[in-house]
Amino acid sequence: DADFIPPTWFIKRAISYFAKPNIGFIQCKWGHVNENYSALTQAQALSLDFHFLVEQRAKSNSRLFMNFNGTAGIWRKDCIDDAGGWHTATLVEDLDLSYRAQMKGWKCLFIPDIVVDAELPVQMNGAKRQQFRWAKGSIQCAIKLLGGILIQRKITFDAKLQAFVQLTRHIVFPLMLIQFLALPVLLAAEVNLYVVSFLPVVTLATYLAMGPGAYLYVIHNMYDKNWKEKAMAMPYLIIYSIGMSVNNTVAVFDAMVGRKNEFLRTPKYGIVKKTDDWRTKAYNLPFSQTTLLELFFGIYGVFGIFIAIYSSNPIWVPIIALQTIGFFYISLMSFTHTRFKRGNSRIDYTKTKDEKMAGITFKLATVGIIAIICFGAYTGYVGYQNDVYPVDLSIGLLDRIMASSEPKTILADINAIKEYLPVEGNAVYLFPTDTTNFARIQTDLNVMLASTEKISAVPRDSSAFHTGMMDLSLRAEILQENLMDIVPYMYASISNIIFTCFWIVAIIGIFVILKRKKQNLESFDKAEGV
Known part of the structure; x- marks a missing residue:
């Protein structure tokens, strides 16, 4: 590639490695001229080093599939022709060709x-574009x-398994988002999620x-x-990788639904030293709609905490919290790395009225x-505080009632x-029952209140x-189950x-306006030959 310096x-x-006639291509290691420019470049450098020094080296030394990385290597022309040449059906034609070549029996080496x-x-929006292209292309x-790999007999089982893992590994990003969305809901529903129920810390230790x-x-x-110096970049890589899950999830679904995208290259600015500045360059990518999704997941994570x-x-x-930090990091960097202006140019350019209005x-x-x-985050917080939180508190108090044998405490809790609870109404709007x-529920609480007052007058050592107390505990357990049935409907109430629909429509409306402005500017540029 043009930005590589062999x-x-x-x-x-x-070229000496092609002495063996069965070598189809060689792949060399990527270096990084601007690794220490920022936390973003350090994270990317560490990730790429993992790929080359661990993954590529292991695959080269075994009979597993190894991919060409698009640059910093050499191909044998006969190998390209035998494999069917370069195809444009995917966004990663290098990965596509290297797999087809190895399916034909050609060997490859990592040097x-x-x-x-x-x-x-160095720009977050550029890094996201690159990751999007790689993720979508892999799924493509x-x-x-x-299908061809799995049915080909001469390919060993371990090579088939490795190919499946490599080509589908970006599926992990949608799974991460599903886990992130489901976890707070499951916790609110009091589902036991611990690996070992009597030792919750094992769960966190397993993750680490x-x-x-x-x-x-x-x-x-x-x-x-x-x-140790390289390990300092590890937190950056974790946050960067987690935060990219939204961007890469969109890419995965984009590939699965068969939508074709043009090859959008990653901007490079000739950044080498820390003092170099890319913000004045003309080739500057704005944030995309995905950034709003990342911000949404960040806000959702705060509620999850x-x-x-x-x-x-x-x-x-x-x-x-780790996932939430990742989403906020990627989204905020996408916003701050956006510049809606032309960079410095040798030509004295005067903006048109349309361009000024667009800015x-x-x-x-x-x-x-x-x-x-x-505003959405604030209303969500207020809604939780006024509607859901009182029900959660009531569930906790009922738990304490079941464990208590002190009538005065039970009276106070009831x-x-x-x-906390509303006097009337039914939060369950789909197939509501009298239990919700x-x-x-208020009537049942009054019954429990009267029973507790009677029990308080009875000697503690009596069977009565x-x-x-057993009757109170049973009633509390039933009420707790009823309230737990209500909680999901409180979150997803009709209001x-x-x-949420109005909130989403408002954001989409803003993006429609931006898109029209962008199209107007593009039309102007084409008309003026810019």
Whole structure:
């Protein structure tokens, strides 16, 4: 690629590996001229080093499928022709061709000793575009090639399994989002999610051991002396990878529904030193609609943290918080890395009236989007505080009633529950029953209140006292189950659904305006030959 800087001796040294006639292509390691420019470049550099020094090296030394990375390598022309040439059906024609070549029996080599330096994307929107292209292209290749790989007899089972994992690995991003969305709901519903019910900390320890712990071990083996310096970028990589899950999920679904995209290249600015600045360059990508989704998931994560705390499941807070930080990091970087203006140019350019209006529109739209999101977050918080939280508190108090044998405490808890819950109405709007009617629940609480007052006058060591307490505990358990049935409908109430629809329509409306402005500017540029 144009931004790669091969050493002067590259061809002389690399061509020698083609002495064997069955070698179809060689892949060299990517270097990074701007690795220490920012946390973003450090995260990308570490991720690419993992890919080359661990993944590519292992596949090259075995009989597994190895992919060509699109640059920093050499192909044998006969291999390209035998494999069917370059195809344009996917966004990753390099991955496609390398798999087809190996299915034909050609071998490939990874040469870690030959390093070709290149520039890493320094703008978040550029990095997201690159990740989108890779994620979508991989799924496209999976759809195109996996069937042939699985039925081909000469390919070993472990190679088939590895090909399946590599080509479909971006499916993990939709799964991450599903887990992220489901976790607060399951916690609110008091579903037991612990790996070992009597030792919740094992859950968190398992996450740490399977993820960061394993990566640190690999970093130590990869970099030897300067591994501590490289390990400092590990938190950046975790946050970056998690935050990219929204962008890559969109890419996965884009590939699965068969939508074709043009190849959108990643902007490069010639950034090498820390003092270099890309913000004045003309080739500057704005944030996309995906950024709003990332911001939504970040706000959702904040609510998820509160739910984990209030549902007495603090062990899940670090996991939700880590994902939330990732979503906020990616979205805020996307916003701050957006510039709706032309860069410095040698030509003295005067903006037209339409372009000036477009700039103002973009700024107003950005403010409007942020305002709508903040308003939505505020109303969501108020709605939870006024509607859902009192029910959650009541569920907790009923739990305490079941465990208590002190009538005075039970009386206080019942009176508190009566204050928290509505006097009438039924939150369940689909197939409602009398058990979820608040008027019925208030009546049951009054019965419990009267029973508790009678029990308080009975000697504690009498059978009547114990029978009465058992009856109260049973009633409390039934009421708790009824309230737990109500909670999901409180979250998805009709008013919340209507408000959410208006909220989404408002954001979409702003983007429609932006799209029209963009089309007008593009039409102007074409008309003027810009």
